[in-house]
């Protein structure tokens with residue numbers, strides 16, 4: 001079971017709750033993070049969250065996970081899903097299991113959202129379940 005889980009949120013996810021609510025829903029990022037922290041705590045695990053609108057910030061946080069005790073990553077790379085070799089390489093470098101999460105179902109949206117630089121390295125991918133997708137990923141991490 002993962003004891004220390006890191007949840008990473010990519011660009012524009014700080015605007016969840018107000019950003020295109022018809023696509024991403026009304027739940028804020030603070031609500032999601034609080035729910036995940038409570039879930040981890042109830043299961044005797046520690047959970048940290050980090051959001052950045054910057055590719056390098058996400059790369060730096062992933063590199064820091066090598067030495068801060070993290071043993072599982074849940075990541076919504078947001079738009080970087082479709083563009084970032086740098087974040088993919090960081091995840092490959094730390095060689096830590098991770099789950100890729102998307103709030104929306106990227107497969108029923110624009111064609112460019114169907115390609116991910118992460119899915120083939122991920123333990124699994126959750127898309128389209130809204131905030132519940134993060135919870136499903138954390139539950140998996142807690143159980144494995």
Ligand SMILES: O=C1C[C@@](O)(C(=O)O)C[C@@H](O)[C@@H]1O
Nearest residue numbers: 076077078079102103104113
């Ligand atoms: O910013 C996002 C959010 C997203 O990752 C999602 O959670 O549904 C889907 C991405 O295509 C988009 O760029």
